[in-house]
Amino acid sequence: MTAKQTTVAVLGLGAMGSAAAATLARRGCKVIGFEQFWRAHNQGSSHGDTRAIRKAYVREEQYAPLVLESYDLWMRLERDTGAELLREIGGLVVTPSNGQTLKRSIATATKYGIPHEVLEPSEVTRRWPTMHPPVGTSTFYERTQSIMPPEKTVETHIELAVRHGADLHFNTPVSSWTHSQRGVELKVGDQIIVADKLVIAGGAWSEGLFADLLPVKCERLFQVWVKPDIDAAVFSVKHHPRWVLESSEGRTAYAFPILEGQDSIKMAFTAGTASDTENLERQALPGEVETLVGFMSDLVPSIRGKGATQVAACFSGKAKDDNFIIGPHPRCGNVIVASGFGSHGFKFVPVIGEILADLALNGTTNRDISLFDPSRFVRQA
Numbered sequence: 001m002t003a004k005q006t007t008v009a010v011l012g013l014g015a016m017g018s019a020a021a022a023t024l025a026r027r028g029c030k031v032i033g034f035e036q037f038w039r040a041h042n043q044g045s046s047h048g049d050t051r052a053i054r055k056a057y058v059r060e061e062q063y064a065p066l067v068l069e070s071y072d073l074w075m076r077l078e079r080d081t082g083a084e085l086l087r088e089i090g091g092l093v094v095t096p097s098n099g100q101t102l103k104r105s106i107a108t109a110t111k112y113g114i115p116h117e118v119l120e121p122s123e124v125t126r127r128w129p130t131m132h133p134p135v136g137t138s139t140f141y142e143r144t145q146s147i148m149p150p151e152k153t154v155e156t157h158i159e160l161a162v163r164h165g166a167d168l169h170f171n172t173p174v175s176s177w178t179h180s181q182r183g184v185e186l187k188v189g190d191q192i193i194v195a196d197k198l199v200i201a202g203g204a205w206s207e208g209l210f211a212d213l214l215p216v217k218c219e220r221l222f223q224v225w226v227k228p229d230i231d232a233a234v235f236s237v238k239h240h241p242r243w244v245l246e247s248s249e250g251r252t253a254y255a256f257p258i259l260e261g262q263d264s265i266k267m268a269f270t271a272g273t274a275s276d277t278e279n280l281e282r283q284a285l286p287g288e289v290e291t292l293v294g295f296m297s298d299l300v301p302s303i304r305g306k307g308a309t310q311v312a313a314c315f316s317g318k319a320k321d322d323n324f325i326i327g328p329h330p331r332c333g334n335v336i337v338a339s340g341f342g343s344h345g346f347k348f349v350p351v352i353g354e355i356l357a358d359l360a361l362n363g364t365t366n367r368d369i370s371l372f373d374p375s376r377f378v379r380q381a
Contacts, residue, residue: 004032004191004192004193004194005194005195006030006031006032006167006193006194006195006196007029007030007031007195007196007197008024008029008030008031008032008195008196008197008198008199008360008361009031009032009033009034009184009186009193009195009197009198009199010024010031010032010033010034010198010199010201011033011034011174011177011186011198011199011200011201011202011209012034012035012200012201012202012203012205013033013034013035013039013154013158013168013170013201014035014041014044014045014046014154014201014203015045015046015150015153015154015157015345015346015349016201016203016338016341016345016349016352016353016356017033017035017199017201017338018033018154018157018158018161019157019349019350019352019353019356020199020201020338020352020353020356020357020360021033021157021158021161021166021168022157022158022160022161022164022166022353023353023354023356023357024161024166024199024356024357024360024361025160025161025162025163025164025165025166026160026161026164027357027361028164029357029360029361030165031161031165031166031167032166032167032168032169032193032195033161033166033167033168033169034168034169034172034173034174034186034188035168035169035170035171035172036171036172036173036174036205037170037171038170038171039154039155039158039170040151040152040154040155040158042151042312042314043315044203044204044205044314044315045203045204045221045314045315045316045317045341045345045346046150046151046153046154046314046346047150047151047312047314048150048223048266048312048314049149049150049151049256049259049262049266050147050148050149050150050256050259050266051147051148051149051150051153051346051347052091052145052146052147052148052242052254052256052347053067053070053071053074053086053145053146053147053148053346053347054067054091054142054144054145054146054347055067055068055071055108055109055112055114055142055144055145056105056106056108056109056112056114056116056140056142057108058100058101058104058105058108059344060323060371062368062369062370062371062372064108064111064112065367065368066348066351066367067347067348067351068112069351069367070347070348070349070350070351071086071144071146073350073351073353073354074086074146074148074350076350077156077157077160077350080160081156081159081160083152083156085148085149085152085153085156086146086147086148087146087147087148087237088143088144088145088146089145089146089147089237089240089241089242089257090141090142090143090144090145090241090242091141091142091145091241091242091243091244092119092124092128092131092139092140092141092241092242092243092244093105093139093140093142093243093244093246094124094131094133094134094137094138094139094243094244094245094246094299095137095138095139095140095244095245095246096136096137096138096246096247096248097136097137097138099246099248101140101246102118102138102140105140105142106118106140109140109142114142114144115142115143115144116140116141116142116143117140117141118138118139118140118141119138119139119140119141120138120139121133121134121135121137121138121139123139124139128240128241129234130228130230130234130235130240130300130302131243131299131300132299132300132301133299134298134299136248141241145241145242147237147242147256148346148347150346153346153349157349157353169188172188172189173188174186174187174188175187175188175189177198177200177209177335179332179334179335180194182194183195183196183197183334184196184197184198184332184334184335186198196334197334197335197336197360197361198334198335198336199335199336199338199356199360200329200335200336200337200338200339201338201339201356202317202339203315203317203339203341204218204219204277204315204316204317205218205277205317206317206325206337206339206340214319214325214330214337214339214340214374214377215319215320215377216317216318216319216325216339216340217274217317217318217319217320218274218275218276218277218315218316218317218318219272219273219274219275219315219316219317219318219342219343220272220273220274220275220280220281220313220314220315220316221268221269221272221313221314221315221316221343222268222269222272222273222284222285222288222292222311222312222313223266223267223268223311223312223313223314224266224267224268224284224288224289224292224293224308224310224311225262225264225265225266225267225308225309225310225311226264226265226267226293226303226306226307226308226309227263227264227265227305227306227307227309228265228300228302228303228305228306229302229303229304229305229306230302230305232258232263232264235257235258235265236257236258236260237256237257237258237259237260240257240258241257242254242255242256242257243255243299243300245295245296245298245299247295251269251271251295252269252270252271253267253268253269253270253292253295253296254267254268254270255267255296255300263309264309264310265300265303267292267293267296267303268292269292269295270343270344271343272316272318272343275315277315280313280315281313282311282312282313283311283313284308284311289307289308289311293307293308316341316342316343317339317340317341317342318340318342318343319339319340319342319377320377321376322340322342323340323371323372324338324339324340324341324345324348324352324369324371324372325337325338325339325340325372325374326338326339326352326355326356326359326369326372326374327359327369327372327373327374327375328359328363328374329374330374330375330377330378336356336359336360337374338352338356340372351367354367355367355369
């Protein structure tokens with residue numbers, strides 16, 4: 001069996017893996033990467049036309065500096081490649097008044113000087129007549145909320161990696177990886193790849209790759225495109241913001257305005273359901289569309305009209321505490337883990353690419369990723 005030597009191998013070339021490969025290659029590293037599916041495929045987490053990014057992040061403190069840096073890195077990626085990726089459209093979060101989401105949004109925006117407004121329901125309807133926030137809600141509006149195309153982002157990082165000399169292989173599954181005195185050995189067909197470092201960005205497949213050491217569970221996230229029963233032009237991405245609706249029970253769904261060339265609003269709940277990588281149900285389950293449309297119609301009544309024009313499902317790999325998993329493998333220090341991004345990871349893609357390159361080349365990063373330490377699960381065991 002032949003063997004091939006490299007500095008860093010990347011396993012998984014979706015959103016995070018392709019960003020890591022591009023960053024490593026740009027820094028002059030010898031990189032080889034493997035993806036079990038085709039380029040910018042639709043079998044995992046990074047597809048479906050749109051993803052969102054907002055600066056006033058409401059999760060733990062460590063996320064906010066990373067999402068702010070990520071904005072700058074998205075723009076650098078555009079400058080480096082000429083691709084148009086980041087599009088500012090503004091965003092609304094409609095949430096119970098005095099709830100934690102509203103308080104955290106305001107606190108983050110205030111701390112980091114992020115322009116924002118807190119709007120009452122009547123003001124929302126005046127600005128965007130499609131929307132009628134329920135009684136007892138307030139709306140946090142952030143002008144700089146933006147959207148990105150997931151498939152184009154992955155393709156852009158792949159092209160950038162190849163331009164800088166990365167050796168990327170698609171439709172090429174890795175059957176196993178092991179630690180040895182030579183480094184990390186990957187078995188790929190009839191070949192052994194020996195790498196000084198391995199970056200694993202396995203997405204929903206992470207549970208199997210980590211042999212149950214790290215608790216990453218696969219979830220199914222369901223997306224629906226709905227044609228409104230009023231003129232679709234009023235929902236155009238050119239003048240209608242993205243929005244999020246949170247109920248008093250804590251259930252949350254999001255929606256995107258209508259992109260050029262399309263006629264439907266994309267919507268989804270933020271929480272997924274348990275699945276596995278072999279049996280993803282990609283079609284709508286009974287009542288699934290109706291439940292989502294009913295939930296969102298409390299805010300946007302016109303979506304009840306013409307029903308779904310398209311449905312899709314994607315995978316999500318989620319850690320049991322719903323925080324990212326980024327860092328050295330607890331039992332193999334020259335393996336770097338990138339997993340557990342759930343339904344909120346895509347906005348961080350370029351900064352996570354930088355972090356993974358730092359860890360692979362330097363063993364550390366100057367960004368605070370202590371919250372994401374993979375060994376937190378080992379300590380709890």
